[in-house]
Amino acid sequence: xxxxxxxxxxxxxxxxxxxxxxxxxxxxxxxxxxxxxxxxxxxxxxxxxxxxxxxxxxxxxxxxxxxxxxxxxxxxxxxxxxxxxxxxxxxxxxxxxxxxxxxxxxxxxxxxxxxxxxxxxxxxxxxxxxxxxxxxxxxxxxxxxxxxxxxxxxxxxxxxxxxxxxxxxxxxxxxxxxxxxxxxxxxxxxxxxxxxxxxxxxxxxxxxxxxxxxxxxxxxxxxxxxxxxxxxxxxxxxxxxxxxxxxxxxxxxxxxxxxxxxxxxxxxxxxxxxxxxxxxxxxxxxxxxxxxxxxxxxxxxxxxxxxxxxxxxxxxxxxxxxxxxxxxxxxxxxxxxxxxxxxxxxxxxxxxxxxxxxxxxxxxxxxxxxxxxxxxxxxxxxxxxxxxxxxxxxxxxxxxxxxxxxxxxxxxxxxxxxxxxxxxxxxxxxxxxxxxxxxxxxxxxxxxxxxxxxxxxxxxxxxxxxxxxxxxxxxxxxxxxxxxxxxxxxxxxxxxxxxxxxxxxxxxxxxxxxxxxxxxxxxxxxxxxxxxxxxxxxxxxxxxxxxxxxxxxxxxxxxxxxxxxxxxxxxxxxxxxxxxxxxxxxx
Numbered sequence: 001x002x003x004x005x006x007x008x009x010x011x012x013x014x015x016x017x018x019x020x021x022x023x024x025x026x027x028x029x030x031x032x033x034x035x036x037x038x039x040x041x042x043x044x045x046x047x048x049x050x051x052x053x054x055x056x057x058x059x060x061x062x063x064x065x066x067x068x069x070x071x072x073x074x075x076x077x078x079x080x081x082x083x084x085x086x087x088x089x090x091x092x093x094x095x096x097x098x099x100x101x102x103x104x105x106x107x108x109x110x111x112x113x114x115x116x117x118x119x120x121x122x123x124x125x126x127x128x129x130x131x132x133x134x135x136x137x138x139x140x141x142x143x144x145x146x147x148x149x150x151x152x153x154x155x156x157x158x159x160x161x162x163x164x165x166x167x168x169x170x171x172x173x174x175x176x177x178x179x180x181x182x183x184x185x186x187x188x189x190x191x192x193x194x195x196x197x198x199x200x201x202x203x204x205x206x207x208x209x210x211x212x213x214x215x216x217x218x219x220x221x222x223x224x225x226x227x228x229x230x231x232x233x234x235x236x237x238x239x240x241x242x243x244x245x246x247x248x249x250x251x252x253x254x255x256x257x258x259x260x261x262x263x264x265x266x267x268x269x270x271x272x273x274x275x276x277x278x279x280x281x282x283x284x285x286x287x288x289x290x291x292x293x294x295x296x297x298x299x300x301x302x303x304x305x306x307x308x309x310x311x312x313x314x315x316x317x318x319x320x321x322x323x324x325x326x327x328x329x330x331x332x333x334x335x336x337x338x339x340x341x342x343x344x345x346x347x348x349x350x351x352x353x354x355x356x357x358x359x360x361x362x363x364x365x366x367x368x369x370x371x372x373x374x375x376x377x378x379x380x381x382x383x384x385x386x387x388x389x390x391x392x393x394x395x396x397x398x399x400x401x402x403x404x405x406x407x408x409x410x411x412x413x414x415x416x417x418x419x420x421x422x423x424x425x426x427x428x429x430x431x432x433x434x435x436x437x438x439x440x441x442x443x444x445x446x447x448x449x450x451x452x453x454x455x456x457x458x459x460x461x462x463x464x465x466x467x468x469x470x471x472x473x474x475x476x477x478x479x480x481x482x483x484x485x486x487x488x489x490x491x492x493x494x495x496x497x498x499x500x501x502x503x504x505x506x507x508x509x510x511x512x513x514x515x516x517x518x519x520x521x522x523x524x525x526x527x528x529x530x531x532x533x534x535x536x537x538x539x540x541x542x543x544x545x546x547x548x549x550x551x552x553x554x555x556x557x558x559x560x561x562x563x564x565x566x567x568x569x570x571x572x573x574x575x576x577x578x579x580x581x582x583x584x585x586x587x
Contacts (some may be wrong), residue, residue: 001090003163003305004083005044006110007075011148012060013046014039014131017363018146020139021355025083026330028349029339030254030394030449031357032427036364037339039356041167041309044337044499046128047072047115048158049165050308054117054126068515070117075136077110082171092303096162099312100154101132112136113158132156162303164293172310174281184289185282199250213245220245229354232259232542276316280325283313288334294333306334314342322498323348351379351387356394356449360582374444381441390431391444397427398576399453401442403463406543407456407493408432409551411569417559418573426580436463443474452579455484456572458492485572494543497538497554500566505557506539507531509550512557 005023010016015036017162021027030038042053043388059066078089088094088109089102101111112133120127137150164186177183181190194202214220220243227241290306297304313329314322329336340346346354349367358365369429371379386393393399402408411430419426433442439455446453456545457467464486487496497506511531518524534542543550564570 001081001093003076003089003093003151004079004085004177005074005307006077006085007073007569008044008047009071009073009147010040010043011069011071011146013043013070013072014058014060015359015364016043017039017060017062018148019364019366020147021366022368023335023337023355024353026336026349026353026358027338028346028354029337029357030341030346030354032359032395032397033341035357037357038311039336041078041311041339043070043072044074044307044309045165045167046070046117047074047113048163049167049364051117051126051128056119058117059119068118071114073133073147074113074115075110076113077108094349096160101156101158103133103135105136110136112153114152116152118352129155130157132158162297163305163307165288165307165309167309168283168286168311170315172279172282172315173275174278174285177282177285185285188285188289188292194250196210203248205355206248210242210244210246210248214243256505262425274316276318276321279315280317280321283310283325284328289332304333305330308332308334308336310336310338311465312340312342313338314340314345319344341395345393346394347387347391352383354394354449354450358450360401360450360452365450367448369445369448378441378444382445383443385434385438386445390429390442392450393429393431393442393451396451398579399429399431399442399446399451400572400576401431401433401439401453401455403433403436403438403458404493405432405547406551406554409548410493410555411456411550411572413555413559414565414569415573418565419577428576437470439467440470443470443476447474447476453483454572454575456493456568459482459487459489460492461490482575485568485569485575492544494547495540496538496568497558497566500568502554502558502561502566503536503539503564505533505561505563506543506550506554507534509553509557510534510539510542512553513549519577 004025007020009018009020011018015034016039019036019040021040029040031037042058045051046054054070056066059068059070063065078086078093080086085108087107089097094102097111102109103112113130114133116129116131118127118129119125131152131154132152132550134151136145139147174185177185180186214224224241224243227243286308290308292305293306308329311330313325317325322342322344325339326345328337338345351371352370356367358367369382375380400411402411408430415423415426415428415430416570423430431442433439436458443453443455455461455467455471467486468480469485471484472515476483487493488499491499511528514527514531515524518527543554558565565573
């Protein structure tokens with residue numbers, strides 16, 4: 001049996017006004033920049049690790065005033081070998097924690113720990129207090145009182161070497177680890193131990209190696225012989241001058257330690273490798289350090305459960321390396337909480353491991369995909385159609401789901417004209433779902449992760465019926481009219497453009513593309529006359545036959561014309577603008 005941090009609650013820390021997050025053995029935090037992922041990792045550090053980083057800037061600001069306290073509650077539960085929560089802690093953990101820290105809800109045991117950081121105005125320092133709560137309060141009770149208003153309980157510090165906390169930020173570098181005695185690599189090297197016989201044998205081998213290196217080098221021999229002249233000027237009874245190209249004593253091995261990676265039979269020291277390799281190596285030294293501690297705990301027959309907070313493991317790594325590294329981290333003993341901006345890391349995780357941070361019009365919220373609510377086929381569709389192909393959606397501010405290729409080409413151009421910013425700058429994703437029957441998995445993911453979304457849909461009868469049915473099946477709490485924009489009855493996007501009066505812009509777009517293929521002036525003149533004679537049905541057929549070719553050109557022509565954007569597009573953008581402005585007011 002082992003343990004697990006099941007739930008963490010944070011109030012008053014940086015941008016985290018009041019949030020609750022349930023964790024699993026490996027939890028992956030996704031979301032846009034500045035949504036609180038790093039702050040959440042820092043909250044775990046406050047509860048379990050070093051708190052020296054705390055400054056006044058770490059206190060939540062509301063109405064231009066800092067909050068008076070930072071509160072972090074964690075709930076530790078017992079788990080079995082299968083990862084499921086057990087009713088009671090086993091004997092080893094029970095002895096370690098003592099019964100005075102273990103509480104019960106009548107069925108299951110748990111440890112509720114509260115950490116409070118406050119500013120001591122008299123001493124001008126930050127004060128930390130820890131408590132064992134009398135119970136695990138509701139996040140919000142029937143009186144609309146939140147968890148942080150519950151009684152603190154008995155003041156007790158919670159620190160155990162058997163539950164170490166490790167934090168790795170995005171700036172890790174194995175070269176710096178090799179220099180620092182307090183790095184995980186430095187700590188391991190400092191623990192290198194040999195028997196007395198081994199020390200004598202190895203140091204004799206080093207002496208022999210040094211003697212050979214000097215005697216076989218004309219330059220080193222000359223230097224040694226010349227330096228021997230020091231004996232005549234110094235009153236010493238020493239043994240003369242020694243030159244040691246290799247470290248002389250076992251205790252000094254770490255000073256000359258280098259790490260080399262071989263490539264095509266050539267060996268390159270770490271200085272010649274890029275930041276990706278150096279960052280990856282630093283993470284793997286942490287894994288080695290934890291393996292060492294785990295081995296020691298087994299030898300001493302003591303419980304051991306490390307907790308790791310890792311920022312952006314993908315730093316400087318290509319996609320395949322990111323996927324491989326995630327598997328290596330997932331295999332480390334203990335509990336891992338990873339913040340990432342990588343769609344490849346997110347796609348490598350299981351659905352139940354993902355927690356998405358989103359800043360809405362109230363505060364930062366956290367969404368999760370409850371895979372137990374879905375059938376195996378539903379999960380397969382979500383993984384195949386959404387996670388594996390559109391992993392960037394985890395880091396979106398707003399998502400617009402569309403079915404057609406013309407919309408996917410044209411809407412980003414319209415959006416840039418309307419908002420005077422690119423969709424990328426605004427965190428807007430226009431996601432093609434590959435057909436009107438494929439909206440459901442996308443809606444489910446966006447709903448679970450609490451990312452705002454809209455559907456911009458064609459309005460043929462079968463399309464409209466299918467979209468409405470999928471919306472109902474998604475169990476969204478939103479109103480259909482709030483999030484789904486249909487074209488006028490029976491129109492697809494292309495037909496709606498003609499209906500809205502953009503036939504001339506469509507004609508110009510076709511002409512631009514067709515003329516570029518004309519070889520002679522006569523051919524060009526004939527093509528101009530031909531296109532000028534197209535009626536609306538022929539225009540529609542032409543652009544529907546080559547949607548990806550005409551979509552962006554038509555959008556550009558409409559903008560050049562100075563006409564208002566299509567009404568349905570304006571309806572969509574107006575809804576998006578209202579949502580974005582509410583969030584910006586919070587920022």
